[in-house]
Structures are given as C-alpha cells and as structure tokens.
Amino acid sequence: INPAMVSFTQITGVAARRVGYFIGAILIIVAFLPKVSAVLSSIPGPVMTGYLIMVTGALFVEGARTVIQNEQSQEKIAVAGVCFWIAASFQFELFHLPDIGAVGNALLKSGITTGGLAAIVMILYLELTNPRRMRFQSQLNVDALPDLNEFITRFARRRNWDSAMQERLTAVAEETLLTLAPLDLSLGGDDEDEEKPKDERQLVVLASSEGTTADLEFIGGGAGANLEDQIRQIQEHDSLTAVEEELSLVLLRSYAESVTHQQYHDTDIIAVRVVPPEGDS
Template identity: 35%
Template sequence: MNSSNSQLRYEANESCPPLLSLLVGFQGAVLGLPTLVMMAMAFGAVSGQDQERLAWTMFGALLMSAGVTALQASRIWRFGVRHIFLTALSTNHLVVCVLALEAGGYTLMTSLLIVSALCYLAVATWLPLLRRVITPTVTGVVFIMICVSALPLCMELMTDAPAGTAPGQDLYVAGATLAVFTLLIMRAPPRLRVWATLVGMACGCALAAPFGFFDLEPLYGASWVGFPSVKLPGLDLMPPAEFWAMAPMFAMVTLVQGVKGIGDAIVVQQVSQRQPRATDFRIVQGTLYANGVGFVASAFFGIPPTAFFTSMTSSLVTLTGVASRYVGYVVAVILLAIALSPKLTSIFLLIPSPVLGAILLVAVGLFFMQGVQSIIQDGIDATKTIIVGLAFAAGTGMEFQNIFEGLIASPWDLLLGSGVTMGGLVAVVLTLFVELSRSRPRRLTTRLDLSELAGIDNFLKDVAARMAWNEAATDRLRSAGEESVSSLLQPDNEFAEAGSQDNPPRLMISARPDGKAVDLEFISVLEEENLGDRLLFLEEEPQVVDEREVSFRLLRHYASSVKHQKYHGMDIITVRVEN
C-alpha cells in the first residue's frame, strides 16, 4: 500500500495564510541564497571579473532567479507549473562558460548561451523523441566529466588569497570551511543539514577576517537602493570559428541538463502532493519551458543559466509542510529586493575565494555522485560497463592531454580536446550503436477505436509466431495488448469517445523483442487521466471494485511491467510481456 504524504498541510495549488507564506518564503530565500551566491561568485572569481562586473553578475543572478521562481509559481500558456522551485546558477554550465570566456570573451559566450536556450526549449518540446538518445547512462557520463573539468577551478579558488596574506592562510580558510560543512552534512540532524552551506560559509568567513581577506571599503560606499553599472555582453551576428567549435559542447551540456531537469521536476511534483500519483509529464514540460526563460535571460546578463535547486526545494516543503505556490512569489520578491540593494549585494561580494572554492568542491563531489546514481539506477551490465568506461577514459584523457592539438586546425582541436565533449560524444555514439543494432521493432499504425482490435490482435499474434512462443504466452501477449487499448477507451474518457465518432486519435504500436520478452509501446494522443495514476490507485485495494478498473487489473496481471508517460499532445504506454 502506498503511503500518503500526511505531513503536507498545503499542496501546490492550495492557498495558505499570508503570514505563513511570508515566513516559509523567507526561509526558502535564506536556504537558497548561499548556493546562488556561491555559484555567481565562483563564476566571477574564476573568470577574473573586476568589482563592477562582479556586481553585475550578482545582480543578474538574483534577478534571473527571482524571475524564474515567480514564473514557476505561475502558469502562462505552457510556461510554469504553479509549484515552488528554488533556482540557482547551473553547475553544468559553469565550466563551459569559463572555457567560452577564455576562447572569445563575453560576446562568444552570449552567442553560445543563445544556442543553449534553443536546445533547452527543444528538450521540452521534443521530450518524447530524446528518450532513447539522452539516456541515464549518457547523462551520468556527462555529469562525471563536468566534475573532472571543474576540479581545477576549485583548486584555483581555494588557493586564491589577496596580497599581503601569509602563505598557507588560504588553505586554513578553505580547510575550516570544508570541515564544518562536511561535519554538518554527515552528523547533524536532518533539520540542520539544510543550513550546512550557510554555516560553513559563515565559519570560513569568520576565520578569514583576522587574516586580512576582507576589504570593507566597497561595502561602506554602496547605497541601500540602486542599480549596478550595466555590463551588457553584446552579440556577434557573425560568429567566429570558435563558436562553431564550442556550440556542440554547449548543446550537449544543455541537453543533459534538460534531461536532469526532468528528474528534478518529478521529485518536486511528488513531494508537493498528499497522495502519491504518477508523474504528469505535461507538468514536467511546463517546468522546462519556464526554466528556458532563464536560459534566454542568461544570454542577456552574460552569466551561466538557471537550474532547479531540487534538494533545497524538497527540504523546504518537507520541513514546513507547505508546498503552496504562493511561497514561490514570496521567495521571488525577497530575491528581487536583495538584487536592487547594492549594500546587501556588496556583503556577498566580500566572501573570500577560498571559502567559495571549498563549498564548490563539495558541490562538485555531490554532483559526481549524481552522475554515478544516474548510471547505476537501472543496474550495470556488460554493455553499460563498456559505454561508461570508454567514455570516461576518453574524456579524462583529453583533459590531461589533447591529442588533437597540432593535428587539426584550431578551433576544432579545442572542441575535440574538451573532456566534456569527448566523453559525452563517445557515450552518445555507443548508445546510438546499441540502439540501432538491436532487433528492429515491428510497427503498426492504426486508430484508437474498438473496431481496430481485430487488426491489433492479428499483429500481436504475428509477433508471437515470429518468436516461436507457445499458445499460453501468445494469449498473454494478445490479452496485454487488448487491455492496453481498452484502458485508453474507458467510458469516462470523453476525448477518446468523441474522437471515435468523428476522427479517432492515431494509435502507433511497436513490438520489440528483448530476449524472451517483448516490449510493447502504444503511442496515442489523449488528454485524460494518467494510466499510471489508475495503476497506483489499484495498490490501495478498495473494497468496492469500480467496473472501470477491471481493464487495469487485467493489464497488470498479463504484463510484467507497465509504464506511462504523458506529454503535451502525446501519451506513451510501455508494456513488457515475458514468455
């Protein structure tokens, strides 16, 4: 039996008292600020920004995060999902943005961020078509390679000390920050762990003060309300050769972040509901569309784009029991107020580089483990082992020694010499090879109508005959197919019922043999309740059986697994039947 989230007092679409929204929103802003500030400061420090440019970066990060958070709490066409989403700058893009700055400055980075925005919106639009290419294995490999590329940046920050400080003091500050943060994460109660970043940064700053790491003059001279000096990056309408060399790397990192965003959106969607329900992928797409606005804004400000801050969002909802979208508006207003106060922003600009480097080092380590978890979530086999091993070896090797340097013209040697690009490219190519070398699926295109059941049944009998299945297994396959179609033709499905009279929805069926099993995929256009919700509801075993649930019980009986993914304009049902 599935347990409900009984601690949740307010779901995403429910209103809560204004005072409670204010208190929870303030806590959310305090939870999210350290990571947002850390990423913005780390980008500024690694890219060698002066104080004016750093102030503009901080202003853009706060304003962009506020806008995306507010949009996620809203619903404007397909943008936003009426949920709380704390956002920060993307760890994925920190490394590639620094590489772009080194190769061609802010103009080149802006052009590449526009490419990233288009790719990210494409992920949301064509999400169903990317399922077989950007797999969890590919995603995990790219995560790991980003971590490998980011480690030198962490070391550079941890050893960056102002003139006049004694040798080794930078490492003392970084070590203290790292020790406090790690101890809190490992040993503190769950309610205190969410404050580990803030406490770790505070301890590091406290130790850095007597060492002379702070210059308070900019803080004293800053006004309470105002705008920083505008530092628009500019745009080159005739991109140089470096653009074409680095565009594939930005596109790959963006596609991976989009796929990761799917998982993040699913987590937030689940913790924001009292009763467990299957994921509605239309909400996932709305989340991606909203964050795509952050990608467009990042090109305007010349900073890395936004990313979901899932762990803190989930912690905020779990600790407070409030998932109301109105909390998101409060968080956005607080971030906006900080962005418009140079005095408050100057406080964040004082954070020493060794403190930022220590926190970023931990973040990279956690990011690495996300990559590992993505790879092993469905188990490890020989095929996945060679994909991950070869991709990691090729990517890491390129980080240490670019074997293409001097062999091919610049800037193409820069593209292939990137560990992120090479590792991701190897993983994608091997994944495509595995996908294309599998036995070809048999396909049937028809209409979602009861009159088509006979044709579907003949199609499934032919599939079973080609696999030499016995009569019992054949009947199970036919029954699973029939119940899958019947599940989409329930009496309460007004869309399918109306369509059957005029223009029945299109139904595409594919059957792919996999050893002694067959994976059936039913693709149609429906707008009704998620099939996964119904299967999940059946786990509660109600005493009075609704006649509409009979098909779902039979489907679960005949198939070893049933998956349903719902997108804007498309439903995908995958059924696995074993011999």
Template identity: 25%
Template sequence: MAKRPPNLTYAVDDDPPLPATLLLGLQHVFLIAISLIFPVVIVRSIGGSPEEAEFMVSMSMLAAGVGTVLHALNRRGVGSGYLCPALCGPSFLSASLLAANVGGLHLLFGMTAVAGSFEVLLSRFLHRLRVLFPPEVTGLVVAMVGISVIPTALANFMGRGGADAATEIPELAVALLTLGTMVGISVWSRGRLRLYSVLVGMAMGYLASIHLGILTADHLDLFAEAPLAAVPHLDYFGWSFDVALLLPFMVAITCSSLKTIGDITTCQKINDADWKRTDMKNVSQGILADGLSAVFGGLVGTMGQSTSSSNIGLSIGTGATSRRIAFAIGGILVLLAFLPKLAMVFVVMPEPVMGATLIYSVSFMIVAGFQIIMSRMLDARRTFLVGIPLIMGLSVDALPGLYDGVPPILAPVFSSSLSLAAVLVVLLNLLFRIGISKRVRLVLRPGVDDADSIFNFLERQGSAWGARREVIYRAISATNELFEAVGSAGLAEGDIDLEVSFDEFNLDVVARYRGEPPVLPSRRPDVVDLLGEGPSASLAAFMVTRYANSVRVDTRDGACRVRLHFDH
C-alpha cells in the first residue's frame, strides 16, 4: 500500500468536501482551457469559419472531460486511478495540421480515432516493456514535459503569445501580480488557502487585466453575445482515412504515450512517500484510458487528447491529488461544451495570466523529473543517456528552424523538444544496454583486499545498473561486514568468490569460499560477547543481518555459501 506523503492536504483516495472539490476542479479547468488554442490554430490553418472553430473547441472540452474521468476510474483495467487530467495533446498538433491541410477536418477526425486505437492496442502489452522505461528515461520525459512548455509560458508571461511582438508594462504587471500571488500563497500561507493558490492568483490577474485595459470591452462583448446553451452543429461530424498519414499519426501517438508514461509516473511518485519504481501495470491502464480518450476525441470531432503535465504540476503545488477532483473537472468540462457563455470566460483568458499559471505549474514538473532521474545511480552510460536527449531536445527551441529540412514523415518527432528528447532517450536506452552484465564477480583475498575493493566494485556496478543508491550502500555495508566476520575469524581457507546479480526488484550478493560458515546472530551481541575474544567478528556478523533483507548460509563438503538478499 502506498504511504501518504506528508505534504498532501487531499491525497488520491481522500474525499474533499463538495465545495472544495468544485473549486479545486475549477482551477484545473482554467489551466486546461489554455490548450484550447490548438483547435483554433488548426481551423485557422485551413481557412475555416469561426463556427468550425467554436465546434472544435466545444468538442475538445467534451473529449477532455471524458478523458479526465477515464483516467481517474481505475476500474476493469481502465484508468490509472490518479488525478491526471486530459486536454488537447501538443504531440498531435503537427500531424493534425498535416491531416487538416491534406483532407480537411474529417480526415483529421478519422486519423485521430485510428491513432487512438493504436494506443489502445499498445496498452495491452506495455507492462511487458519495463526495460524500455527505467527511472532515468521516465524522469527525463517528465522534465522535458515541463521544459517544452517554457517557450509558450514565457511568451504569454511577457504578453507576446500572439502577433504582439512587444511587452507592455501593464501586461508585465499582470503577469507578475498573478505569479506572485500564486507563489506567495503556496510558500507563506497557512491553512487551506494553499489549495486555491492558482484560483486566487488567476482571479487577481483577471481583475487587474480589466483595470489595466488588457481585457477590453470587445472581450466583454464576446461574453455577452455568446448564447447561454447550445448544441454543436451536426454538419461538422464526419470521418475519413488516408494510409499515407498513418506513420505521422503513429509517431504522434507514440510521443504522446511516452509523455503519458512520464505523467503517470509523476502521479505515482507524488502519491507515495516510499515510491521506488514505475508501476507499469498501472501505467498500462492509464495508456488504455489515454487511447480511449483519443478515439473518443476523433469520433466527436476534435484532435487527439493526452494527459496534462501542467495540471499534475498544479496538483503538486496545491497539495490536492484526490481523484474526486478529476470527476469534478470532467463534469465542468462536459457542461462547458454545451454552455458557450461560460466557456467564453476561459476563451478570453489574458495572455499574462496564462503565462504565469504555466510557469507556476511546470516548475513542479521540471523538479519532479530530475528527482526521478537522481533516484538512481548514474555512470557514464546513464549520464549520456540523459544528457544527449536533453541537449538535442533543447535544440528544437534554442535554434528555431534547425530541423525544417527533415522529411515530412518524421516532422512530428522534430516538432517539439519533448517529442525529440523522448524518442531519443528510448532509443539510446536500448543501445546503451549492450555490454551491461546483470551478473558480475569479484575475488576477495583475506588479509590483502580491504573495504575499498568492495566499495569501488559495488558502486561501479550500481551505477552501471542504475540501481537505487541506498540499496547499493546497504549492500556495500553488509558485504564489508561479512568480509570482516569471515576474514578476522579465519573462517576462509583461501579466497572468497563474490558474485553479484541484479534486476529491477532484487539485488543478491553471494559469497563462496572453502572453510567454516559464519555464525550470524539474530540479536545484538551483549557486553560480555563484545569484551570477549573476537568481538569484531561477532559484531560484524550481527551487522550483516541488519543490513540485508535476508541472509542464507549453506555448507556442503567443506564449501560454504552465504547469500545476502536486498529488496530493490
């Protein structure tokens, strides 16, 4: 069972009061609304009408609402069971623009549904691919999710999210006020005000935007003119398929799946104080929900849906990760799909408010990603495994246009820093596994070798395996004590052969030698024992049992074997 982290006010299985649930859900909806720009961009790229854009925005809210609920379910193998909201996935944007320009919105809808079906199929055997997703891979993906949002976040923060190329003082003032309010409440507030830090910050941003003229009368007119309730036009529904676009959408859904794996890993970590590794069965359920969300999005008439990393960052910042909040988010989004007047509140969100909210949220994602990476030991292989994809991913944003010449079929991979880094880290992980043995040996000579030999050997292997640092150090301590107990008591007639094996769940150290077996007491030696002969060996033998999770000693025909087991 997961251990509840002390920094959470409402953990995943908690039931916040209904008013708190609705308010917490509402501030998540404000953050999700930022992604609604993607459907508008797609419609404008093909010269579509405002009605078509309105239709896609409404359907995007409907699909995001359904997807958010699916992720929170955790029933019949569907959903991770976490607060992991869905929205219009940035990974789909490049392929969606290509489809819309080739065959219109109907082709976009059809290809999105097909891509979602592929993700559903992937979820059925994803749990068997644990080797592809060690912590350094998932950690980098989580960090890149946050890093990839930085250009958008900063552009909006500075009031340059659209065609405006200049930062105005009022825009900067709103951004600083919004972010300052959010951060100030999170850092210095007492009680439960922290839960609503984003909602309070955004409210301050809206009020300041009205006062400083960023939200104008034209924006307010849009709200006034929007109908209170409306049913989407059925004329816009339709689906088509083009086999030539299959590969770009497969690349897009793969990148989206990698991001979702990172997002769910983050959810697992923030909801378990004793988190050790990614639960791939749980991830598979989340990927199934993600695929179903994309299929549903294509069928109702919008682009692909995927998990929202920014919203997960928001849940970290507020300390509220209850899945009940996900149901509130889903309900609000579904209602907004049919209530244009209320949806307009999100559509006219000022750019500085968007930017401040994104900066607040992605700060937590970036730090969480690097925490996951550093939960394991890193050698040269793993340093390059993290460093090269990170550098190449950053090049997409640092050097715009660098990859304009790539073949169109690979454009989704090079379209964002996240997708390029995610694909590279998975490929390099497979490459760098070559030459890593899961079973290694060391010969120890009593009276010649010392603790440094054991330390250097196990630390080097722990780094190569990407093992947890604390487990390797316990193994070093236990092996040192065993060497001391056997060596100082003269139990070994010759060399001690040490064999160490590792997998993601177990670390085993087996010592073989000819001679007498050590006596490993289950209780601490008393003062009389420590003052008698061989106190060092007696204490060392006891410490072996304290460091290892289990110890087994076997003897046969003068050969002794001591097996130390450590849970990983």
C-alpha cells in the first residue's frame, strides 16, 4: 500500500477502483518489457530529479493541506508533524542507527515504515486515553430525528455537559440532518412515482470530544451542493435574507464553531465542531 495514493487522488480527483486496476495491470505488463525499463533509464538524471521534485513537492503540499484543513483535532495534527520528523530522521540517518540485521536495518531506513509505525502507536495511545467516540446509524430521513436527539443526549450526559451544551448539540444535529435530508413538502404526485422504490441512504453519526469541545461527523447521502461553500457564501454577506432552503445553514452557522464538508460521489461527510456557549466552563 502506497500512502502517496491518497495525495494522488486529491490532486487528480480520480478515485475510481477501475482506474486503479488499469494502472496496476499496465505496471505489471511493463515489468515484463525490458525495453520500457531501458527507455526510462535513459532519461537524464537532472530531468528525472526535476520531475521527482515537482511530484513529491505537490504530494507534500497536498498532504499537509489535507491534514491542516480537514483534521480538527490539534492532538492528531501534532501527531502528523511529529511522525513526519521521525520518518525524515530515520530516512536520512540523522542519528546513528543500531545494527539489527539486514531486514531490520532496511525497515529502520524506510521513512514510511518508521513514520507509519510511530503514527499507529500515537493514535492508539490517543484512542485509549481519550473518551471513546460514540456511533449512531439510521436511515437518512427526517424520521430519524427523535433517535438522533436521544443519541446526542446520551453523548452529552456521558461527557457530563450541562443542558446548554446539550441543547446546542441537539440543534446542530437537527440542522445538519435537515440539510442532508430536507423535508419533502411536495403535495400530490403520480401514483407511479410513489410506487417506485426509493434509494434508502444510510446516515452514520460519529460523536467524539476534545476537552469541552464536541466533534460531530455526519456521513450520509449527497445533497448536490457543498455545505461548506454555502456557509462561506452566507458569511460573506452581511444582509441575511435567507430563503427556506438556507435557513438550516444560517442556524448551523450560529451554533457551530466550524463546519467542513467533503463529497465523494453520492456520499457527504460533514464534520461539525461545537464549543460550549459563552459563559460555560
């Protein structure tokens, strides 16, 4: 598994498995064609160096941007930074490495291996020492609102938060659900349309906390527009003449400290960070 594939996916925008299968098949075929390897070997060193600098630089910038923009936990951002320097230290032998055999030495000199192992250990430590995150799953429709509110209440009580924080979390969950699964207020309709089977989408909510801050992650069906972009447009306008579709976005903006929205085909991932109301500890 090459971790650079994540950055390649972000840069190219291509995440289809079919494309990966075709690329893998091409690489397997090329491995049995010595002439292709000879052509690649004939590329001048400065040209290949410039190409690698451009590619690795783009991957590094994209990876750093993904961590900084999409990761809300300061602890995990610190883990990413520490693991990067651990990997670089082993990769470039910034200190004397012990001799533990040919296989062990090869593993220690690999920045991907050492950095990956360090990240696994640190993340496991954070998962074991921090309160466990809670999970909620249901059908993506407004009928799931009572069960979702009960889940949020249980989450707040386990964190020993007061009623004000609990009400804010409930409001955020409700507005996010209404954004993902808006009310269908259309009246009438053809009987043929009613008989058509609906595509039942699943809603998954992951709730975690960092001190007094709550992080809610909603995973559900696509809504067609990026929520983060819509909220940014609302923030850029002082006069809020919100139409009915934008009402949930305006309310969500007032309740949440930050909202990030990622879209992958028909799946939306909305991460909301909620802080206690002013005056609460």
